[in-house]
Amino acid sequence: MEYDKLLDLPKQTTDKNKSFITKLKKKKPNHIDTIFQQKHEEVFEDIDCLKCGNCCKTTSPVFRDVDIKRIAKKQRIKSVKFIETYLRVDSDGDYVLKSSPCAFLDQGDNSCTIYNYRPLACEGYPHTNRKNMYQILDLTLKNTEVCPAVAKIVTELQKENNMDKPGPRKNN
Numbered sequence: 001m002e003y004d005k006l007l008d009l010p011k012q013t014t015d016k017n018k019s020f021i022t023k024l025k026k027k028k029p030n031h032i033d034t035i036f037q038q039k040h041e042e043v044f045e046d047i048d049c050l051k052c053g054n055c056c057k058t059t060s061p062v063f064r065d066v067d068i069k070r071i072a073k074k075q076r077i078k079s080v081k082f083i084e085t086y087l088r089v090d091s092d093g094d095y096v097l098k099s100s101p102c103a104f105l106d107q108g109d110n111s112c113t114i115y116n117y118r119p120l121a122c123e124g125y126p127h128t129n130r131k132n133m134y135q136i137l138d139l140t141l142k143n144t145e146v147c148p149a150v151a152k153i154v155t156e157l158q159k160e161n162n163m164d165k166p167g168p169r170k171n172n
Contacts, residue, residue, distance in 0.1 A: 013144065013151050020158045021141040025134075032133045039153045040129035047149045053101075053110030059146050060097035061121030063087055068095065074117045126150045 024032065049055075063071075072082035086103055087095045101107065104114045112118055126147045127136055143150040 013155050016158060017141060017144045017151065017154050020154060021137050025137050028134060033131050035157065036133045036153070037129045039157055043149050043153050043156070047152070049149070050110045052148060053105060053107075054148065055125055055146055056105040056110070056112070057101040060100065060102070061119045061125070063095040063097075063119050063121075067119040067121075070117050071114055071119070074114065128153050 029035070068079050068082055068087070072079045075082065077085075083095065086097060088098045090096045097103065102112075104112055104118070106113055112122070124130065126143050126149060127139060128143075128150055130136075133140070140150060140154065144154050145151075
């Protein structure tokens with residue numbers, strides 16, 4: 001994988017991605033979850049997040065109360081001190097990081113120093129393999145501007161234009 005080209009993908013595809021996501025929101029395809037999950041698996045076979053780390057370098061996850069308590073406990077500090085040190089309240093009333101890059105990003109290798117107890121939002125990122133994708137299409141569009149993998153997933157779905165076709169059923 002040529003990561004330099006991949007890192008440019010979000011910038012190159014913004015307008016097309018916006019148009020595609022808008023169409024998806026209007027169509028409400030029945031098999032959107034399956035198709036996104038399949039493309040997610042394909043793309044992440046070739047992409048190593050540690051070679052990018054753009055999400056941790058440029059954005060913040062939402063820190064829920066349970067995340068704050070868990071991380072503060074592991075850091076051996078009080079939740080109040082954790083909040084004072086690392087977080088602020090955003091315009092939606094959520095706790096987010098005060099600054100970027102993430103204080104827990106090891107910039108040497110793009111690893112997470114709190115990986116085993118990171119926020120749920122980080123654990124699920126980039127959210128392209130989850131259920132109810134229709135509900136988070138706006139977030140997915142936003143993530144195409146941050147995450148080259150999401151940009152690639154959406155770009156490839158546009159090329160395939162298969163949002164009306166059912167994918168193979170998965171047994172749960």
